[in-house]
Amino acid sequence: MSIRLLCVALLLAQAACISPSVLEPEDRAPRTGFEDRVWRPALESDIAGTYVSEQLSGQLAIVLRMVVYRFEAEGTYTGAALLDDDPPHFEVISGSWQLDQDSMRLDDGPAAQAQVDEYGSLRLNGPDGTVIMRRERPQ
Amino acid sequence: MTRDMMKQGLRFLGAFSLLAWTGLGLVAWTQVGERVTFVVSDGSDARDESERLVADRVETLSTDLDELVAALESNLGRIAEAMAEESNAQAAESARVHERLVALEAALPSALQARETAGALSATLARLEALAATSGPLDQPPALPIASLVEETPPVAESEPPIAVEAAPAEPVVERKRSFLAFDLPSRDFRFEGVQRFEVLDDLSRVGFDAKSTLHDFTGISDHVRGEFTVDLAHPENGISGAITVRVDTLNTGVDGRDEALREHMDNEHFEELTFEPTRFDAARSDASQLQLDGIVHGKLTIHGVTREVEVAVQTHVDESRRLVLEGEWPLLLSDYEIPVPNQLGVVSMQDEVRAWLRLRTRARAESVAR
Numbered sequence: 001m002s003i004r005l006l007c008v009a010l011l012l013a014q015a016a017c018i019s020p021s022v023l024e025p026e027d028r029a030p031r032t033g034f035e036d037r038v039w040r041p042a043l044e045s046d047i048a049g050t051y052v053s054e055q056l057s058g059q060l061a062i063v064l065r066m067v068v069y070r071f072e073a074e075g076t077y078t079g080a081a082l083l084d085d086d087p088p089h090f091e092v093i094s095g096s097w098q099l100d101q102d103s104m105r106l107d108d109g110p111a112a113q114a115q116v117d118e119y120g121s122l123r124l125n126g127p128d129g130t131v132i133m134r135r136e137r138p139q
Numbered sequence: 140m141t142r143d144m145m146k147q148g149l150r151f152l153g154a155f156s157l158l159a160w161t162g163l164g165l166v167a168w169t170q171v172g173e174r175v176t177f178v179v180s181d182g183s184d185a186r187d188e189s190e191r192l193v194a195d196r197v198e199t200l201s202t203d204l205d206e207l208v209a210a211l212e213s214n215l216g217r218i219a220e221a222m223a224e225e226s227n228a229q230a231a232e233s234a235r236v237h238e239r240l241v242a243l244e245a246a247l248p249s250a251l252q253a254r255e256t257a258g259a260l261s262a263t264l265a266r267l268e269a270l271a272a273t274s275g276p277l278d279q280p281p282a283l284p285i286a287s288l289v290e291e292t293p294p295v296a297e298s299e300p301p302i303a304v305e306a307a308p309a310e311p312v313v314e315r316k317r318s319f320l321a322f323d324l325p326s327r328d329f330r331f332e333g334v335q336r337f338e339v340l341d342d343l344s345r346v347g348f349d350a351k352s353t354l355h356d357f358t359g360i361s362d363h364v365r366g367e368f369t370v371d372l373a374h375p376e377n378g379i380s381g382a383i384t385v386r387v388d389t390l391n392t393g394v395d396g397r398d399e400a401l402r403e404h405m406d407n408e409h410f411e412e413l414t415f416e417p418t419r420f421d422a423a424r425s426d427a428s429q430l431q432l433d434g435i436v437h438g439k440l441t442i443h444g445v446t447r448e449v450e451v452a453v454q455t456h457v458d459e460s461r462r463l464v465l466e467g468e469w470p471l472l473l474s475d476y477e478i479p480v481p482n483q484l485g486v487v488s489m490q491d492e493v494r495a496w497l498r499l500r501t502r503a504r505a506e507s508v509a510r
Binding site: 021022023025028029030032055056057058059060061062063064065067079081083084085086087088091093095105106107109110111112124126127128129131 | 316317318319320321322323324325327328329342343344345347349356357358360362392393459460461462464466496498500502504505506
């Protein structure tokens with residue numbers, strides 16, 4: 001009888017040590033990981049590199065599934081987009097980029113606000129949406 | 140005696156035969172000599188005859204050959220004439236085709252412009268129809284001046300004659316617009332009307348349950364949700380179908396020992412997945428303008444190899460990334476699915492009822508879906 005009581009006491013103690021871990025309904029949605037990033041205006045020296053989109057929002061998110069860019073330091077770029085078309089397909093483009101203040105322009109397209117975070121991720125905020133791209137490490 | 144007689148007879152017979160043979164010879168000589176003429180010749184006449192015959196034949200052959208050559212010349216001449224005529228006809232046809240190609244090439248820019256104009260006219264017409272639908276009675280002025288819509292339509296080139304173009308199958312004109320990403324993206328908005336297939340984005344979706352125990356409440360979560368479903372958001376009563384699955388071994392309660400116990404109770408080795416198959420959507424509220432749909436989704440939930448009918452209260456909305464978000468929850472009894480309720484020494488026990496919930500982010504596929 002005493003052993004049984006001891007076990008019960010241990011179980012109670014164990015349970016008491018574990019704090020309640022019930023998620024609130026508003027926390028049930030998974031986090032994207034970019035909610036708490038701190039963004040600053042991008043400099044020209046920040047841009048060169050390879051990027052893969054992590055988050056698309058706005059109007060362009062309806063037709064785009066992902067984008068990949070390679071920006072060269074001398075001002076050229078190449079990019080590929082997976083379009084959510086029927087059927088889905090990639091489109092590949094090349095051209096030149098320029099950065100004026102934090103306003104980035106690809107070829108003669110509309111300008112987008114360019115920002116980077118401490119991990120080198122690049123956020124472009126344009127008239128038809130926002131794309132957050134992870135900097136791809138060289139492999 | 141007899142022998143001598145025979146000798147005499149034979150002699151007589153021999154003499155008689157000789158006389159008879161000679162006589163017959165003389166008779167034959169006299170009879171045949173009148174009819175037979177003996178000619179003595181050295182053979183030159185016969186040779187002349189043969190040469191004449193050969194010469195005749197050669198002459199005949201030569202004549203035939205001449206006629207043949209003449210006939211061949213005539214036929215070859217006709218063939219050459221026919222070939223020349225055919226060649227001339229082909230050259231004339233080639234010249235006509237070339238002229239036609241040159242004319243088509245010259246007319247191509249105007250045809251393309253006409254096609255663009257037709258697309259612009261179609262878009263303008265659609266905008267006008269939308270404008271007419273939203274502007275109310277005709278005596279009210281439209282929100283946008285018609286002239287501005289007309290100005291957007293490029294004029295049709297008049298310098299080129301109209302080109303007869305074969306009617307192509309009607310395809311929806313999808314306008315493309317240059318985005319700041321430098322891609323020409325089709326202009327498309329979230330569609331509430333029409334049957335669509337929605338794909339669950341597994342990295343951005345979750346299902347879970349909230350459980351109560353004697354001393355400690357906890358939540359189990361899986362971030363690995365897969366599946367798709369097909370539904371017309373504007374008319375969900377027309378049906379919903381599909382399947383959403385979760386691997387049992389991805390359920391995480393935050394405590395390793397509890398996760399292991401959970402998998403044991405759910406017999407993970409034999410029943411690796413939970414599956415929900417929606418079968419009916421009873422809409423309580425459908426608001427196309429707000430892109431919202433609330434209601435009850437009926438379906439079959441399979442856990443631990445046991446399938447039960449369930450009703451899930453769901454709310455949907457469209458997020459900033461134009462994804463359809465589904466949120467729902469429903470009560471679930473472990474005993475309904477023959478899952479032993481965890482119990483430690485009869486003191487610390489989990490309640491049989493848990494609150495199951497889901498948060499799904501889904502994307503509508505671009506393809507058209509036919510029911």
